[in-house]
Amino acid sequence: MFLQLLRQHIPHTLQRRATLIEHRKTTCICAQSLQYCDYGEPADVLQLVELDLSEPKDNEVLVRLLAAPINPSDINTIQGKYPVKLPLPAIAGNEGVGEVLRAGANVQKLKRGQRVVVIESALGTWRTHANFSEQQLLGIPNKLDLATAATMVVNPPTAYRMLKDFVPLAQGDCVIQNGANSAVGQIVHQLCKAWGLKSIGIVRNRPNLEELKTYLKLLGASEVLTEEELAQKDVANKLCKLPAPRLALNCVGGKNASDMAKLLAVKGVMVTYGGMSRKPVVIPTPALIFKNISFCGFWVTRWMREHKGKPTRDKMFAELIEMLDQGKLKGVKHEMVPLKDYKKAVSDALDLKGMV
Ligand SMILES: NC(=O)c1ccc[n+]([C@@H]2O[C@H](COP(=O)([O-])OP(=O)(O)OC[C@H]3O[C@@H](n4cnc5c(N)ncnc54)[C@H](OP(=O)(O)O)[C@@H]3O)[C@@H](O)[C@H]2O)c1
Known part of the structure; x- marks a missing residue:
C-alpha cells in the first residue's frame, strides 16, 4: 500500500x-x-x-x-x-x-x-x-x-549537506539517488527542485510503482527508475534528456550503487550515507580510472558536532525552517x-x- x-x-x-x-x-x-x-x-x-x-x-x-x-x-x-x-x-x-x-x-x-x-x-x-x-x-x-x-533535525540536514558540500552544483545540474522514496530521498528531490537541480530517483519495484513514481515526480524528481531499469544496458538512452549526474547519493549499497556509479559524469562524486541492502559498495574499476570518480561518506551526527555553534549550522536551519514554514519542503507521510x-x-x- x-x-x-x-x-x-x-x-x-x-x-x-x-x-x-x-x-x-x-x-x-x-x-x-x-x-x-x-x-x-x-x-x-x-x-x-x-x-x-x-x-x-x-x-x-x-x-x-x-x-x-x-x-x-x-x-x-x-x-x-x-x-x-x-x-x-x-x-x-x-x-x-x-x-x-x-x-x-x-x-x-x-x-x-x-x-x-x-x-x-x-x-x-x-x-x-x-x-x-x-x-x-x-x-x-x-x-x-x-x-x-x-x-527536521536529522533527515533535512542530511539531504541539505550532501547536496551542498561535495560537488559545486549549478542550476540545471543533475543528481542521482537510490532509496529515493526514503525520508531523506524525498527531501533530496524537494531541495533539488527548490534549487533548480534535476534529480533522478531509484526505487525498488512494487505493485503500485506508477503511483510512487508520480508522487516522487510531484515532489520534484525529474525521472524515477526501478533498480532493474537502472541495471539495463540502454539506461543512458532513457536518461538522454538529462545531463550526466555529477553527484550520486547512496543509502542502499550493493549492485545498485555500482549501477549508479556507472552513470556519473567525469569527476562525479558518490556519497554513501546508508547501507539499507547490507551489501558492500562495489566500485566499478572503469569508473575510477577513466572517469576519475570519487567515493565519500557522510554522517550528519559528526557534521552537527563539528559545526556546533557555527554560523553554517545556524544558516542551514534558518533556511530549512523557512522552507518548511512556507510549505516548500514537506515532511514524509507518517x-x-x-x-x-x-x-x-x-x-x-x-x-x-x-x-x-
Ligand atoms: N549518514 C547519515 O547521516 C544519515 C542520516 C539520515 C539517514 N541515514 C540513513 O539513510 C537511510 C534512509 O533513512 P530514512 O530515515 O530516510 O529511511 P526510511 O524513510 O525508513 O526509508 C528506507 C529506505 O530504504 C529502502 N530500502 C530498505 N531496504 C532496502 C534494500 N534491501 N534494498 C534497497 N532499498 C532498501 C526503502 O525502500 P522500500 O520502500 O522499497 O522498502 C526506503 O526507500 C538509512 O540507511 C539511514 O540510516 C543516514
Missing part, C-alpha cells in the same frame, strides 16, 4: 495522552520514558518507566516532548549496532519536538510556550518530559506541524502512535537485522 511504503512511524502524541499523569511533588514532574538496560531488539528491551524530574537548573529548560520519530539509526542504537554507544540504562530517541514548560534563570532566548526541537543527538527524546540545556535546543515557529518539526503502543510501533517501523 502506498501510504505504508512511505510512512514514517512516530511513537508519541504525548500532549494528547489522556493517561499522561503530570503531577508535582513539591517541584518534581513524573516523566514517562522509554528506557533500555541492555542492547537488543527494541520491542524486547524497551521499557516504559516513570522517573521523577527535578526543576530545571539555571541554564536548563524543562520541555514537554510532543512527538518524536523512529529513525533507522534509533533502532540500530538500541540494537547496539550503531557507532554511538550510550552508557546503560539509556533513554531511546535522537530527535523530537516539544514545548517549553519552564526556563531556568540564566536561559536567554527560550520562553514558556515556545516550540523547540532537540538539536543534539543521543539525549533521549522518547519520553514525556526532560530538562535540556538551552544550547541543546532550537526554537522553531509554533505553527509548524508536529510531524514536520519532530523530523503515522502517529501513542507512547503506550511503543512495542508495535518499533516492530512495525523497520524490520532491520543489520547496520543501516
Whole structure:
C-alpha cells in the first residue's frame, strides 16, 4: 500500500495522552520514558518507566516532548549496532519536538510556550518530559506541524549537506539517488527542485510503482527508475534528456550503487550515507580510472558536532525552517502512535537485522 511504503512511524502524541499523569511533588514532574538496560531488539528491551524530574537548573529548560520519530539509526542504537554507544540504562530517541514548560534563570532566548526541537543527538527524546540545556535546543515557529518539526533535525540536514558540500552544483545540474522514496530521498528531490537541480530517483519495484513514481515526480524528481531499469544496458538512452549526474547519493549499497556509479559524469562524486541492502559498495574499476570518480561518506551526527555553534549550522536551519514554514519542503507521510503502543510501533517501523 502506498501510504505504508512511505510512512514514517512516530511513537508519541504525548500532549494528547489522556493517561499522561503530570503531577508535582513539591517541584518534581513524573516523566514517562522509554528506557533500555541492555542492547537488543527494541520491542524486547524497551521499557516504559516513570522517573521523577527535578526543576530545571539555571541554564536548563524543562520541555514537554510532543512527538518524536523512529529513525533507522534509533533502532540500530538500541540494537547496539550503531557507532554511538550510550552508557546503560539509556533513554531511546535522537530527535523530537516539544514545548517549553519552564526556563531556568540564566536561559536567554527560550520562553514558556515556545516550540523547540532537540538539536543534539543521543539525549533521549522518547519520553514525556526532560530538562535540556538551552544550547541543546532550537526554537522553531509554533505553527509548524508536529510531524514536520519532530523530523527536521536529522533527515533535512542530511539531504541539505550532501547536496551542498561535495560537488559545486549549478542550476540545471543533475543528481542521482537510490532509496529515493526514503525520508531523506524525498527531501533530496524537494531541495533539488527548490534549487533548480534535476534529480533522478531509484526505487525498488512494487505493485503500485506508477503511483510512487508520480508522487516522487510531484515532489520534484525529474525521472524515477526501478533498480532493474537502472541495471539495463540502454539506461543512458532513457536518461538522454538529462545531463550526466555529477553527484550520486547512496543509502542502499550493493549492485545498485555500482549501477549508479556507472552513470556519473567525469569527476562525479558518490556519497554513501546508508547501507539499507547490507551489501558492500562495489566500485566499478572503469569508473575510477577513466572517469576519475570519487567515493565519500557522510554522517550528519559528526557534521552537527563539528559545526556546533557555527554560523553554517545556524544558516542551514534558518533556511530549512523557512522552507518548511512556507510549505516548500514537506515532511514524509507518517503515522502517529501513542507512547503506550511503543512495542508495535518499533516492530512495525523497520524490520532491520543489520547496520543501516
Ligand atoms: N549518514 C547519515 O547521516 C544519515 C542520516 C539520515 C539517514 N541515514 C540513513 O539513510 C537511510 C534512509 O533513512 P530514512 O530515515 O530516510 O529511511 P526510511 O524513510 O525508513 O526509508 C528506507 C529506505 O530504504 C529502502 N530500502 C530498505 N531496504 C532496502 C534494500 N534491501 N534494498 C534497497 N532499498 C532498501 C526503502 O525502500 P522500500 O520502500 O522499497 O522498502 C526506503 O526507500 C538509512 O540507511 C539511514 O540510516 C543516514
